[in-house]
Amino acid sequence: MTAIRVLIVDDQRLVRAGLRMLCESTVDIDVVGEAADGAQAVRLAAELTPDVILMDLRMPGLGGVEATRLLMSTRPESKVLALTTFDDDEHLYPALAAGAAGFLVKDTSPADLVAAIRRAAGGDITVSPHLLRRLVERAVESQPANAAAGLVSAPAPLTTRELEVLPLVVEGLSNQEIADQLHLGVTTVKTHIANLMDKTGSENRVQLAVYGYQRMA
Known part of the structure; x- marks a missing residue:
């Protein structure tokens, strides 16, 4: 190793x-x-x-x-x-x-x-989950409702599994933690997150969390 x-x-x-x-x-x-x-x-x-x-x-x-x-x-x-x-x-x-x-x-x-x-x-x-919350809250407060952190609405509908993964990203869970909670492989979770980032125009995980936070608000 x-x-x-x-x-x-x-x-x-x-x-x-x-x-x-x-x-x-x-x-x-x-x-x-x-x-x-x-x-x-x-x-x-x-x-x-x-x-x-x-x-x-x-x-x-x-x-x-x-x-x-x-x-x-x-x-x-x-x-x-x-x-x-x-x-x-x-x-x-x-x-x-x-x-x-x-x-x-x-x-x-x-x-x-x-x-x-x-x-x-x-x-x-x-x-760290509480740091992610602070980043998300500040991004939402400092940007117009549908443009936080430069995000746009998803151009394609999210799948059922993506809708399960997204709130866990908002919570700050790692790929392994999401995999454990949804009983999926880590590689599968990475694929779902990559698809979510592509659909939402997110450049990183924090921007994806901002999108998810807004969607659930």
């Missing part, structure tokens, strides 16, 4: 040490490096080719949002998992636009963080 290569980016040495200990307690995650700021993260990502980058959003110098934007332009195959505080709304939308593959609050449980790293490496997107 090939280990997931992880780069840890945080300006606090103690936080980096804790994340390293957590990651290295698993058999399938290998910490390949640490960075104390965004500029160092961009350099190390080019050298170390990580699969997943744990990215603090608030750092002096080059912050996490700009570092994510640079990384996605130079090494898009790496998945950036943004770590933030509960009240850090100002960085959520910019980080999403920059290409972050997931968002977790820093008080996420160790088990959930490890699971999120594995999901990110597998191409899944993880957003």
Whole structure:
């Protein structure tokens, strides 16, 4: 089994040490490096080719949002998992636009963080449920009723299964959690979500959640 290569980016040495200990307690995650700021993260990502980058959003110098934007332009195959505080709304939308593959609050449980790293490496997107709710609510509040986050009405009717999957996306469930709840395979869930995103014009999972939130309102 090939280990997931992880780069840890945080300006606090103690936080980096804790994340390293957590990651290295698993058999399938290998910490390949640490960075104390965004500029160092961009350099190390080019050298170390990580699969997943744990990215603090608030750092002096080059912050996490700009570092994510640079990384996605130079090494898009790496998945950036943004770590933030509960009240850090100002960085959520910019980080999403920059290409972050997931968002977790820093008080996420160790088990959930490890699971999120594995999901990110597998191409899944993880957003802490209450962060997703905040993103969705702010998007709906800041846009006209039928144009939140640039979405349009679905040009084709949704299937019965897609109508079952959509509210679970709104709840913030991962592909695996949706698969478990609906007794489906993960690949099948990924297909349904891809079809939903195509039908709704959603560029990412958060936009799809906004569409679902509006549809159910």
